[in-house]
Amino acid sequence: MMLxxxxxxxxxxxxxxxxxxxxRRRQVELKSQIxxxxxxxxxxxxxxxxSTNIINVNDRGxxxxxxxxxxxxxTDAPAPDHFGVxxxxxxxxxxxxxxxxAPDTNGRRHPNCIQSSATMADPAAAISAGAAVQxxxxxxxxxxxISANAKIVEDxxxxxxxxxxxxxxxxxxxxxxxxxxxxxxxxxxxxxxLTASKRIYDLATGPNEYLRWMVWNYNDVSTLHVAxxxxxxxxxxxxxxxxxxxxxxxxxxxxxxxxxxxxxAMTNRIFYEPRHGYVAHTAxxxxxxxxxxxxxxxxxxxxxxxxxLKVVEALQTLPDSGETSETAFALAHGGESLFxxxxxxxxxxxxxxxxxxxxxxxxxxxxxxxVNGYDWDQLPKxxxxxxxxxxxxxxxxxxxxxxxxxxxxxxxxxxxxxxxGQAQLDEALKPRFEYLVHDFFTEQPIKGADxxxxxxxxxxxxxxxxxxxxxxxxxxxxxxxxxxxxxLALPEPNTSNPWAERRIRTLxxxxxxxxxxxxxxEGDWKRLFAEADPRFRFDGVKQPPGCLMNIVEATFVTE
Ligand SMILES: C[S@@+](CC[C@H](N)C(=O)[O-])C[C@H]1O[C@@H](n2cnc3c(N)ncnc32)[C@H](O)[C@@H]1O
Numbered sequence: 242m243m244l245x246x247x248x249x250x251x252x253x254x255x256x257x258x259x260x261x262x263x264x265r266r267r268q269v270e271l272k273s274q275i276x277x278x279x280x281x282x283x284x285x286x287x288x289x290x291x292s293t294n295i296i297n298v299n300d301r302g303x304x305x306x307x308x309x310x311x312x313x314x315x316t317d318a319p320a321p322d323h324f325g326v327x328x329x330x331x332x333x334x335x336x337x338x339x340x341x342x343a344p345d346t347n348g349r350r351h352p353n354c355i356q357s358s359a360t361m362a363d364p365a366a367a368i369s370a371g372a373a374v375q376x377x378x379x380x381x382x383x384x385x386x387i388s389a390n391a392k393i394v395e396d397x398x399x400x401x402x403x404x405x406x407x408x409x410x411x412x413x414x415x416x417x418x419x420x421x422x423x424x425x426x427x428x429x430x431x432x433x434x435l436t437a438s439k440r441i442y443d444l445a446t447g448p449n450e451y452l453r454w455m456v457w458n459y460n461d462v463s464t465l466h467v468a469x470x471x472x473x474x475x476x477x478x479x480x481x482x483x484x485x486x487x488x489x490x491x492x493x494x495x496x497x498x499x500x501x502x503x504x505x506a507m508t509n510r511i512f513y514e515p516r517h518g519y520v521a522h523t524a525x526x527x528x529x530x531x532x533x534x535x536x537x538x539x540x541x542x543x544x545x546x547x548x549x550l551k552v553v554e555a556l557q558t559l560p561d562s563g564e565t566s567e568t569a570f571a572l573a574h575g576g577e578s579l580f581x582x583x584x585x586x587x588x589x590x591x592x593x594x595x596x597x598x599x600x601x602x603x604x605x606x607x608x609x610x611x612v613n614g615y616d617w618d619q620l621p622k623x624x625x626x627x628x629x630x631x632x633x634x635x636x637x638x639x640x641x642x643x644x645x646x647x648x649x650x651x652x653x654x655x656x657x658x659x660x661x662g663q664a665q666l667d668e669a670l671k672p673r674f675e676y677l678v679h680d681f682f683t684e685q686p687i688k689g690a691d692x693x694x695x696x697x698x699x700x701x702x703x704x705x706x707x708x709x710x711x712x713x714x715x716x717x718x719x720x721x722x723x724x725x726x727x728x729l730a731l732p733e734p735n736t737s738n739p740w741a742e743r744r745i746r747t748l749x750x751x752x753x754x755x756x757x758x759x760x761x762x763e764g765d766w767k768r769l770f771a772e773a774d775p776r777f778r779f780d781g782v783k784q785p786p787g788c789l790m791n792i793v794e795a796t797f798v799t800e
Contacts, residue, residue: 383441386433393430394418408510410479412524420787436739459546464506465529466542473503474522474529477512482519533595540596544582544589547573548754555754563703563757570755579755605789608639611696611727614785615792620723622646624691629681629714630654630698633662634674636727637694641670650687652679682709685717693717696727703757704769711773718797723780724770730782730791731762741789763793770795 398405403417416431418424443451468474471492477483485503489496503512503520512526528534551569559567565578574582583590617624623646628637634651641649651674653659659676666674679686681698693714699707714724729745749760761769763782770777780794 378437378440378444380441380444383437383444386437387441390430390434390437394427394434397424397427408523408525410522410524410527414524414528432738432740439739460505461509462542462546464502464509464511465538467502468506468511468526469529469535469538469542473499473512474526477520477522477526479522479527482515482521484519486518488520536592536595540589540592544574544593545570545751545755552754563705565702565756565758568753568755568757605787607788608636610785610788610790611636611792612639612643614783614788615725615794617644617647620647620691623648625650625687625689626692626694627652627685627687627690629679629685629693629695629710631662631694631696632658633665634659634676635662636696637674638662638666638670641673648673648675650675650677650690652677652681652687654678654680681713682706683713685714688717689719690717690722692723692725694725694727698728699726700728700752700760701756701758703759704765707769708773711769715774715797720797720799722797724777724795724797726766726793727790728793729760729789730766730784730793731760733762745789766793 397403398417401418404413406413406416418427418431420428446454471494473488473492476488476491485500486496488503489499492499504514506526507513510523510525511529512520513523515521529538548568548570551572554572555562555567555569562568565571565580566576568578570579570582571577577585583593617640624644625648626637626640628634628649628651630653631637631651632653632655634649637649637651641647651659651662656678659678663674663676677686681695685693695710699710702710711724718724729748731745731749732742735742745760752758752760759765766782767779770779774797776797776799777795778798780796783792783794784790785792
């Protein structure tokens, strides 16, 4: 009866919440509106009767409804804690969240998620519980979450004397709170703020309007396209303003049309009108002067947007293709694959390179996550690492700095990249480095290395080619050789922070559109290794804390 005693105690004390310890890593708040009739718990045996209950759980601020069916159970095992029996299904749900799938950037389940991933007993049930989280938020609860989390964030900014977030011309271009161990909680609050804000906006819009607006988003993209293509961010002075008429003259576009475009852009806080007929910069429009941002926008508007309108045709005419030449991108660009297209246009290739670096050099993608997030010390002290598709070898260089006896072979098909890496290599590292032109679709020439590292290469290729890539390694592998792949492993739906999830699912879609490729789930990785060779032991997927990428590992076992 310990649960009943606890509930009674809570009601008597007038508290609104109970603290429920699920595992050593965290505590979950449960609203005290729990009314579950039959629970028996003793020190030596436990039993529950069958009953179906709807429990309103507030899991760190999110409202969740879970339908729980309890089977009648008799067991001699001591109840793990006073909620252990009653909440066994929920407890299982929460604690089965595997460390290898740390779902948010800080290695914890996102506060707005209740279900775990592959290892859960009934992922489908959990996903539907997760869907309930997303589909049935209450406006007032969301508003309360927004208010509470905004206060946490604001208090921190003010206490630290940081610049206040703003779209004013002198506003900071990034959210002002740095990502450090100390600010972890503040960033959690910011994430919760973003998630609740999006939900309340969607809810208050309603499905009908929401859909109409969603499909109109290309107009927003078009304003960015026009602004950057006509160099308007550089025409508008950093201080002061300029008339629509003068912008029109400089762009050789009628004033009226410039005004039409910019006044829509202004609704997104890109430029603003400080006085009638005049345009000035906001913090966002100022960023459009930045070369990385302009490359990112141009790559998306010129190269990808036309491809996005060809996805239907690609799926209708070439649904099963895994070829890079049979993609929506190729349909939109005269039959050229992305690689052919870039190969024939050095300027576009350069722009693609900088756009990609803008996307993937952020904090969550830093090489240090691979250097610090994998147990390299388990390898022989003088291990040989082959950096397959390693470009200049910059990843190997970082590993070499941390492990003074490791040796490296950097392989790439593009000799120019290897030459550049070799030219930049520190004298002290030279004795431990080799560079080799190699096509990763052909047999691996470096035999018996301890690790074959593949970073950001596999997601460019369909399973057909990913399989060839892994099989090409097999003749070189010795017993115990490891294949380490460092890129993404898609989480189960609703198990990660919703913003991170949208980002990687968008990337997944882009990989299909451009290359008939994909971002893979843990199960996809496991299947690839099993298909490549039965001697692979799949060791799983890890996500270092704070990292947006995953480390996929398999060991070749012959003895
Ligand atoms: C996205 S980059 C990844 C580079 C690096 N591993 C990293 O972590 O940033 C992909 C690399 O694969 C190389 N590559 C593409 N096709 C290749 C092939 N068939 N054989 C070997 N390298 C290839 C490219 O030249 C490029 O350097």
